[in-house]
Amino acid sequence: xxxxxxxxxxxxxxxxxxxxxATLREWMEARGEPAYRATQVFGRLWQRPVSTFEExxxxxxxxxxxxAESFRIxxxxxxxxxxxxxxxxxxxxRLDDGQFIETVAIPDGDRMxxxxxxxxxxxxxxxFCATGVMGFQRNLRPSExxxxxxxxxxxxxxxxxxxxxxxxxxxxxxxxxxxxxxxxLLNDPRGLGIGARHITxxxxxxxxxxxxxxxxxxxxxxxxxxxAPTDALRKTLMPVNTKYPLAEVVxxxxxxxxxxxxxxxxLGGVNDQPEHSAQLAQLARECRxxxxxxxxxxxxxMGFTPTPxxxxxxFAKSLRGRGVETAVRRSRGLDIAAACGQLRTERLGRRTPIxxxxxxxxxxx
Ligand code: SAH
Numbered sequence: 001x002x003x004x005x006x007x008x009x010x011x012x013x014x015x016x017x018x019x020x021x022a023t024l025r026e027w028m029e030a031r032g033e034p035a036y037r038a039t040q041v042f043g044r045l046w047q048r049p050v051s052t053f054e055e056x057x058x059x060x061x062x063x064x065x066x067x068a069e070s071f072r073i074x075x076x077x078x079x080x081x082x083x084x085x086x087x088x089x090x091x092x093x094r095l096d097d098g099q100f101i102e103t104v105a106i107p108d109g110d111r112m113x114x115x116x117x118x119x120x121x122x123x124x125x126x127x128f129c130a131t132g133v134m135g136f137q138r139n140l141r142p143s144e145x146x147x148x149x150x151x152x153x154x155x156x157x158x159x160x161x162x163x164x165x166x167x168x169x170x171x172x173x174x175x176x177x178x179x180x181x182x183x184x185l186l187n188d189p190r191g192l193g194i195g196a197r198h199i200t201x202x203x204x205x206x207x208x209x210x211x212x213x214x215x216x217x218x219x220x221x222x223x224x225x226x227x228a229p230t231d232a233l234r235k236t237l238m239p240v241n242t243k244y245p246l247a248e249v250v251x252x253x254x255x256x257x258x259x260x261x262x263x264x265x266x267l268g269g270v271n272d273q274p275e276h277s278a279q280l281a282q283l284a285r286e287c288r289x290x291x292x293x294x295x296x297x298x299x300x301x302m303g304f305t306p307t308p309x310x311x312x313x314x315f316a317k318s319l320r321g322r323g324v325e326t327a328v329r330r331s332r333g334l335d336i337a338a339a340c341g342q343l344r345t346e347r348l349g350r351r352t353p354i355x356x357x358x359x360x361x362x363x364x365x
Pocket of ligand 1: 126128129130166167168169170171172202203204223224225263265294295296297298
């Protein structure tokens with residue numbers, strides 16, 4: 001698909017529901033078709049998704065052909081699909097221009113959480129994150145972000161999410177142009193219909209993005225990657241701290257009108273000492289944040305080691321003892337390199353592309 005092609009035939013998956021329906025209605029009216037056809041077509045994009053106009057069998061054939069001449073419906077090509085022994089599944093998608101992005105589906109009791117990507121690569125270079133190593137490639141469009149959810153729903157059997165977290169590749173608040181309409185597509189009952197409280201945007205603390213998110217009326221959740229309780233340490237792990245230092249990030253969390261979660265990845269001997277829990281507790285109390293302690297996903301050759309489990313437990317206890325609500329996240333998909341950027345990094349390191357027939361079970365060595 002060339003860029004001229006995209007310009008000539010807009011991708012209907014890039015529009016939020018109001019814009020898509022308005023565009024389709026205008027197009028229908030120009031052809032003397034009834035306006036209800038617009039909502040009918042829109043319903044086949046997200047609610048009962050199909051990959052081509054041809055498959056919209058409830059529409060007259062001539063109309064389907066005319067739609068295909070004016071619009072397109074993009075789809076993500078699955079490059080690899082891996083299943084962890086714990087049921088977590090990881091997808092590597094190939095985009096039109098050859099970029100790769102990752103999506104992880106994490107089952108947990110009644111819940112099915114999708115971890116989705118918002119950028120190909122990432123510019124932020126956090127010291128422990130595999131995505132940072134690749135550098136930034138480009139922002140994803142709504143058709144590529146919400147399209148990850150669509151792709152999993154279109155599998156046989158479909159995988160249906162109850163929750164979405166923007167914790168895949170990229171920094172969502174540095175792609176607000178793509179993420180903003182995506183949030184509508186995910187949440188709107190005419191789109192994917194996922195409750196706003198079940199959608200979490202995770203950020204390193206991009207302040208203008210936090211303001212933009214807080215201006216949305218829906219109750220989307222905000223998670224902030226803190227990872228260190230002092231500027232001196234945080235700067236060494238997260239270069240973005242120079243631009244958006246801790247005090248400002250915590251102030252933004254305090255002003256956010258919904259409760260914020262702090263994410264804190266436990267790095268052995270680096271940020272897991274008793275003084276760190278005391279400092280972190282103070283920051284969390286300042287903005288009433290909930291703390292999620294994340295065991296480091298090893299791999300990616302970043303030179304960090306995971307904090308031993310008993311040390312994580314003691315760290316959590318210390319936070320709770322200081323009045324901070326704390327959860328220790330379970331690592332999922334360890335055997336499939338399911339952390340941010342790890343699958344793509346693995347793939348690029350290989351000499352030959354992984355053929356799609358190599359999909360299947362991956363077991364711990
Ligand atoms: N840019 C956003 C969202 C993507 S990363 C952000 O930083 O919040 C989602 C979360 O995964 C972040 O908290 C990130 O720090 C964490 N993460 C990255 N690599 C990890 C690893 N190897 N192990 C555990 N967590 C990791």
